[in-house]
Amino acid sequence: MIKLEKINKYFQTEEVQTQALKDVNLHVKEGEFIAIMGPSGCGKSTLLNVIGLLESPTSGSYQLDGKEVADYKESQRTNLRKGNIGFVFQNFHLINQLTVSENVMLPLAYLDLSKTDRKKKVEDVLDRLKISHRRNHYPQQLSGGQQQRVGICRAVVAQPKLILADEPTGNLDSKNGQEVMELLTELNRQGATIVMVTHSQRDANYAHRVISLLDGEIVTEVENEIDLF
Numbered sequence: 455m456i457k458l459e460k461i462n463k464y465f466q467t468e469e470v471q472t473q474a475l476k477d478v479n480l481h482v483k484e485g486e487f488i489a490i491m492g493p494s495g496c497g498k499s500t501l502l503n504v505i506g507l508l509e510s511p512t513s514g515s516y517q518l519d520g521k522e523v524a525d526y527k528e529s530q531r532t533n534l535r536k537g538n539i540g541f542v543f544q545n546f547h548l549i550n551q552l553t554v555s556e557n558v559m560l561p562l563a564y565l566d567l568s569k570t571d572r573k574k575k576v577e578d579v580l581d582r583l584k585i586s587h588r589r590n591h592y593p594q595q596l597s598g599g600q601q602q603r604v605g606i607c608r609a610v611v612a613q614p615k616l617i618l619a620d621e622p623t624g625n626l627d628s629k630n631g632q633e634v635m636e637l638l639t640e641l642n643r644q645g646a647t648i649v650m651v652t653h654s655q656r657d658a659n660y661a662h663r664v665i666s667l668l669d670g671e672i673v674t675e676v677e678n679e680i681d682l683f
């Protein structure tokens with residue numbers, strides 16, 4: 455599904471040039487669950503942003519579902535993201551002025567669906583992730599764990615094949631963090647491919663494979679032994 459070959463990413467500011475990714479090669483198969491780890495500043499978020507078509511690499515090849523997308527312009531990347539990639543963020547990124555239902559409906563605004571179909575999809579995902587009793591609440595009326603549950607609803611409502619999560623449990627206590635990881639595992643079992651950045655070894659244990667980055671380079675790749683049954 456994801457094939458990165460010799461991906462390099464440079465950031466240029468007035469004084470310095472930083473190489474955030476160095477010759478990164480990474481293949482992710484459909485249905486895999488990958489964790490990306492490494493110290494602060496090693497390039498984890500940059501890698502996730504490249505995979506999620508939020509940024510383009512400076513050089514290298516990126517094939518997504520067999521299509522070369524490394525040179526896509528911003529408008530092409532935006533179009534491809536819609537409905538295909540769901541994002542989960544550490545700070546949830548919910549809009550405080552919108553209710554839970556309205557937040558979850560946002561990614562559907564760009565898809566060609568009737569209002570009834572949109573409402574049904576939102577209701578289905580709120581039910582499935584057990585947060586429908588809070589549908590008319592505003593984000594600040596919810597606990598952190600509930601907010602992340604809503605964040606995950608929004609990431610999956612358009613049924614994307616790929617879910618990208620940047621430290622999804624970073625702002626949660628361990629009980630809520632574990633619930634979020636169980637939710638991601640369940641979505642993965644239902645077929646979603648997941649790439650997750652994490653600082654937590656415990657969270658990384660849920661993944662099939664753990665990639666470690668150091669100074670923009672992949673230094674180790676470890677397969678986890680996961681009991682699938």
Ligand SMILES: Nc1ncnc2c1ncn2[C@@H]1O[C@H](COP(=O)(O)OP(=O)(O)OP(=O)(O)O)[C@@H](O)[C@H]1O
Binds near residue numbers: 474492494498
């Ligand atoms: N927009 C940008 N402009 C300039 N430099 C950047 C930019 N984004 C990232 N960098 C630099 O690229 C390197 C990698 O950053 P990145 O955010 O990917 O690291 P990270 O591993 O996700 O860090 P953290 O764990 O602290 O979030 C860092 O040196 C950072 O300063």
